[in-house]
Amino acid sequence: MPVLPEPRYEIFAQEIAKGATQVAAAEKANFSSSYVTKLMEMPIIKERIKELLEHAAELAEVSIANVIVELKRIALANSADYYDFSGRHPRLDLRNISRKQSAAISEIVVEEFTVGRGDDAQEGIRTKVKFHDKRAALVDLGKYLGMFTEKVEVTGKDGKDLQATVIVLPSNGRE
Secondary structure: OOOOOOHHHHHHHHHHHHOOOHHHHHHHOOOOHHHHHHHHHOHHHHHHHHHHHHHHHHHHOOOHHHHHHHHHHHHOOOHHHHEEOOOOOOEEOOOOOOHHHHOOEEEEEEEEEEEOOHHHOEEEEEEEEEEOOHHHHHHHHHHHOOOOOOOOOOOOHHHOOOOOOOOOOOOOOOO
16 A cells, blocks of 8 residues: 555554554644544554554564564573583583574673783683573563463552442333
């Protein structure tokens, strides 16, 4: 779908696609906030917003599937895959990790240091690897999969209890 013929409709659709609130988008397009519902119900605007969002996702190469794959790489990473256990002490070995495995790493810090003085001094290197938060990735995946439910409380204005209104209809003799 090309750009909308009515420039104000196009501005409104683009603002919504950028993440603006409906009221802010309406104001930017010079519509009153009371017109928002009507704008959001217009098929031409709905279709344009959908198209803009799809195009943005394509440009960013982001989709739900991509996000889930990355979360899965973090959630299921095993730190043992990054170490060599063949010697006396475990040694960090990143030479053979795959690109997929590296997705779980958030930071690598390499520090050079010297031990001793004079002729006995020896240079050393310390490498620290920080992984993304595995628990957070598992929770995010669990929420996406519907494994967890969150409690939602509904309150009235200013956090007060909701007031129930009971309407009693007059009886016409039939019950």
